[in-house]
Amino acid sequence: MFSVSRDFAPPFKLISPFFILGSFFYLASVLYIFFIPAENITMLDTKIFGFVHLFLLGFVMMTIFGAMAQLVPVVLEVGHFGVELFYAIWPLLAIGTLMMTVGFVSYPMLLPFGGVVVLISIMIFILEIFLTIKKVKTLNLAMKSMLLSNTFLFFGVIFGFLMSLGYSGLIEVDINTLLRSHVFLVVVGYVVVTIMGLSVVLLPMFGLSHGFSQKPLQNALIMMGVSILLVLLSSFFKITFFEYAGYILAVAGLFMYFYFVQTIYKTRARKEIDIYAKSLIFSYFSLVASLLMGIGYMVLGFEPLLLSSGWMMFFGFFAFAVTGHVYKIIPFLVWFERFSPLVGKQKVPMLADMLPQKSSSAQFVFCAIGVVVVAVAILLQNDALIKGGASFLLMGSIAFVRSVFYMINYK
Numbered sequence: 001m002f003s004v005s006r007d008f009a010p011p012f013k014l015i016s017p018f019f020i021l022g023s024f025f026y027l028a029s030v031l032y033i034f035f036i037p038a039e040n041i042t043m044l045d046t047k048i049f050g051f052v053h054l055f056l057l058g059f060v061m062m063t064i065f066g067a068m069a070q071l072v073p074v075v076l077e078v079g080h081f082g083v084e085l086f087y088a089i090w091p092l093l094a095i096g097t098l099m100m101t102v103g104f105v106s107y108p109m110l111l112p113f114g115g116v117v118v119l120i121s122i123m124i125f126i127l128e129i130f131l132t133i134k135k136v137k138t139l140n141l142a143m144k145s146m147l148l149s150n151t152f153l154f155f156g157v158i159f160g161f162l163m164s165l166g167y168s169g170l171i172e173v174d175i176n177t178l179l180r181s182h183v184f185l186v187v188v189g190y191v192v193v194t195i196m197g198l199s200v201v202l203l204p205m206f207g208l209s210h211g212f213s214q215k216p217l218q219n220a221l222i223m224m225g226v227s228i229l230l231v232l233l234s235s236f237f238k239i240t241f242f243e244y245a246g247y248i249l250a251v252a253g254l255f256m257y258f259y260f261v262q263t264i265y266k267t268r269a270r271k272e273i274d275i276y277a278k279s280l281i282f283s284y285f286s287l288v289a290s291l292l293m294g295i296g297y298m299v300l301g302f303e304p305l306l307l308s309s310g311w312m313m314f315f316g317f318f319a320f321a322v323t324g325h326v327y328k329i330i331p332f333l334v335w336f337e338r339f340s341p342l343v344g345k346q347k348v349p350m351l352a353d354m355l356p357q358k359s360s361s362a363q364f365v366f367c368a369i370g371v372v373v374v375a376v377a378i379l380l381q382n383d384a385l386i387k388g389g390a391s392f393l394l395m396g397s398i399a400f401v402r403s404v405f406y407m408i409n410y411k
Contacts, residue, residue, distance in 0.1 A: 019066050021058070025059040030390060032055075047104070050100075052314070064191070068125075070333060071202075076135070081134075088121075103167075115165070119158075145221055152189025152190050152228060163182060200217055206328050207265070212264050219253075223256060224254075231243060276327050276328050280321065282364070293308050323363065331354040355403075366399065373389030375389075
């Protein structure tokens with residue numbers, strides 16, 4: 001298990017806006033589902049683009065950026081290069097996300113402006129992370145994954161910005177070529193690789209796991225990196241073999257990662273199945289379901305399988321992996337800043353005391369049911385069933401917002 005130091009942790013007031021805004025964007029993403037018609041919907045529908053950007057930028061990346069603001073100096077054991085830069089990242093990312101969502105839904109001319117704001121926000125984040133990593137002499141596996149994922153993010157947002165200019169009609173670009181590269185670089189190259197890389201720190205830390213090999217994760221990261229390069233080559237040189245080889249290698253890399261997670265789970269000392277463990281278990285089962293449906297789409301060519309696969313990846317794997325870690329990260333940060341100075345002087349709460357049991361359990365149950373119902377509804381192309389699943393997700397997302405505020409304001 002990694003030796004984790006807290007000496008370089010930034011103040012919680014720097015990080016809390018990322019978690020608060022992330023929870024509201026999660027709620028907004030669920031509300032958005034009620035306005036997406038199930039019939040004749042395709043992956044290239046602008047409503048889907050708006051939904052994906054609202055969810056990924058507003059919830060997933062906003063929360064990851066906040067967590068990285070804390071975890072990067074903790075894992076690297078060096079101070080941030082410019083920690084004050086994070087005060088500019090969250091408002092820019094929030095404004096840019098809203099502008100891009102509205103642009104996809106009804107005003108395409110907003111896309112380049114929203115794209116510029118998002119580009120500036122993410123470039124500030126990438127520059128700060130790179131300059132912080134530069135201060136480290138020896139890179140471990142977690143640090144290498146950060147370096148790799150942020151490199152992919154850099155190119156991903158560049159392609160995304162070019163696409164926003166193309167959608168608005170300001171320049172002529174091959175949207176289909178850039179789209180595949182943009183999706184793979186951001187979703188797989190950044191989000192997935194970041195989750196994989198941080199797993200080697202967070203999973204052993206929260207599960208008290210020891211004596212496991214990092215080799216499966218190292219191999220999985222190499223496979224993911226090669227798969228992304230193959231997909232990029234296939235996009236620009238129109239080589240179909242590279243495209244499918246990249247997809248197959250990415251699926252194999254994710255199954256290898258799943259094996260690594262299973263190894264950590266078996267070697268953990270903390271056996272209790274709390275909301276964190278439940279969330280991760282559901283997220284990894286969602287990942288497997290997503291991969292199986294993705295394979296089914298490659299074999300059968302039935303597009304609802306692809307849509308349902310993407311849904312399980314986003315709202316099953318990403319959402320539950322993020323919310324599960326939020327239930328661990330926020331209480332720890334609040335406890336360390338607010339209560340650690342009082343240790344030995346007066347009674348202080350345990351981390352478990354700072355977790356809202358009812359609302360966190362409600363979030364898990366309602367969201368898990370909602371994710372499964374919507375996945376089935378997409379396969380059946382049943383609009384009423386999608387709205388029913390979205391109703392469960394709405395209750396769960398409201399409970400999640402309530403939980404975030406409860407943990408942040410715990411006294």
